[in-house]
Amino acid sequence: MRMTSAYYGARAEQISALEALCKLKYCGGPIFMSDVETGGQSTHLVGSAAVSEGMMAELEHVELSSPVRKVEWSENRVVVTTDRGTSSARYLVCAVSPAMASQIQFDPPLPAIRRQLHQRFPSGRYTKVVMIYDRPFWREKNLNGNVIATDGSLTSLYDMGDETTERPIIAGLFGGVAAQGIDELSPQDRRSRVLGLASRALGPEAAKPEAYHEQIGANEEWSAGASSRFMVPGVISTFGSQIRASTGPIHWAGVHMAREYRGYMEGALIAGEDAAKAILSLEA
Numbered sequence: 001m002r003m004t005s006a007y008y009g010a011r012a013e014q015i016s017a018l019e020a021l022c023k024l025k026y027c028g029g030p031i032f033m034s035d036v037e038t039g040g041q042s043t044h045l046v047g048s049a050a051v052s053e054g055m056m057a058e059l060e061h062v063e064l065s066s067p068v069r070k071v072e073w074s075e076n077r078v079v080v081t082t083d084r085g086t087s088s089a090r091y092l093v094c095a096v097s098p099a100m101a102s103q104i105q106f107d108p109p110l111p112a113i114r115r116q117l118h119q120r121f122p123s124g125r126y127t128k129v130v131m132i133y134d135r136p137f138w139r140e141k142n143l144n145g146n147v148i149a150t151d152g153s154l155t156s157l158y159d160m161g162d163e164t165t166e167r168p169i170i171a172g173l174f175g176g177v178a179a180q181g182i183d184e185l186s187p188q189d190r191r192s193r194v195l196g197l198a199s200r201a202l203g204p205e206a207a208k209p210e211a212y213h214e215q216i217g218a219n220e221e222w223s224a225g226a227s228s229r230f231m232v233p234g235v236i237s238t239f240g241s242q243i244r245a246s247t248g249p250i251h252w253a254g255v256h257m258a259r260e261y262r263g264y265m266e267g268a269l270i271a272g273e274d275a276a277k278a279i280l281s282l283e284a
Contacts, residue, residue, distance in 0.1 A: 003030065005176030006155050007263065009124025009217070009226030018236040026260045027267075051265055067222075070105040071250070078249050091282075093275045095253035095268075099123055099224050113242050120235045121256065123225030125179040126217040129194050131209040133168040136161060138202045145170055147201040152177045154197050170198060170206070175226065183216050190214070228263030229256035244274070251275040 004012045007023060027033050056062050066082040071092065073079075078092040094101055098118035109115070138145045138159065145159025155175040161167035172194060174182055182190050191212060198206035217225050236243075244257055253275040258267030 005124075005152075005178060006173070007033070007175075008228050008230045009126045009175040009179060010122075010230060011176060014230070014232060016231045016233045016235055019231045022236075023262055026258075026262060027264065028261075048265060051269070068104055070107065072107045073248055073250060075248050089249075091249045091251060091279045093251050093253050093272070093279070095272060095275070097121075097123055097223065097229055097254060097256060099229075100222065110247055113239065114247055117235070117239045117242055120232045120239070121229055122232070123217075123223070123229050125176060125183070126226040127174040127179045127183055128215045128217070129172040129174075130160070130211075130213045131170045131172070131195070131198065131206070132211040133170070133205070133209050136168040137205040138170075141203065143202060145202065149178070149197075153181065154178050154194075157198060157201060170202070170209075172198065179216075179218070183218060227255065246278065251278055 004010055004015055004020065007020075008015055012020075024030060024033075063082070063084065066084045068080055068082050070081040071078060071094075072081075073092070077088060077090065079086055079088045080092065098121035102115075102118050110118075136145075136159070145157065145161075147154075147157035149155065155173045155178050157170055157172045159169070160171040161169040182193055185193060191214070194214070195207045195209070195212075217223055217227070244252065246252065253268075253271040255263060255265075255268040255271060257274075258264075258271040259274065260270055261267035
């Protein structure tokens, strides 16, 4: 349960066994996925936003704060309606979670097999916290700041500071059962709970951060849960051939469609590249 809470924000019985095996295989295995040095939990020192900003700098036109409400499509054209107007194109790459895609009106409706796939591709539940301190007191105690709980109280704590500049930052992840245990608390009680757990692991100094930030994924309008979506039991054997299949001019991307590193930023880039290559091959 701890592994599925960490990787998906869900209980083991909710997730397809084939899904879990595929994720372990294509993400380098549990050791690499948990590695804080060079693996799946290593620090993004330049900030995760640098990826989006770098991509945006190479694009001719980027429109922000424009949620898509409707997609009209035929075999050779799409018209996308947002809160700011409409745009048309020969192809469309839909790189949002299945839960979000299901909130978009498609005209004509998507084929039944695609709609059923989206219904069976939910998001888990993650809550994240970031605590900033006046000094890296845990390092003074020869602690690395990396904590994994086995009792379901939290999923993990990580030292996210830069040892060169000694930025004292602890980030915490609450996935699945752990998230359910704190999400419904009042903000004050949730903060007390989180700081109490951090203090239990790192010492009483953890109870007094200079700054405290939290993000409840289940409350986010445009994600509605965890960053790594999962397929429920029976989906791969039933819908496997349709997972990455295009729908007319609509191509599906997003981190949940990645062949490698699904659930990680690298996976999102891979899925986007795959969709782009598929479109380019049609135009060749």
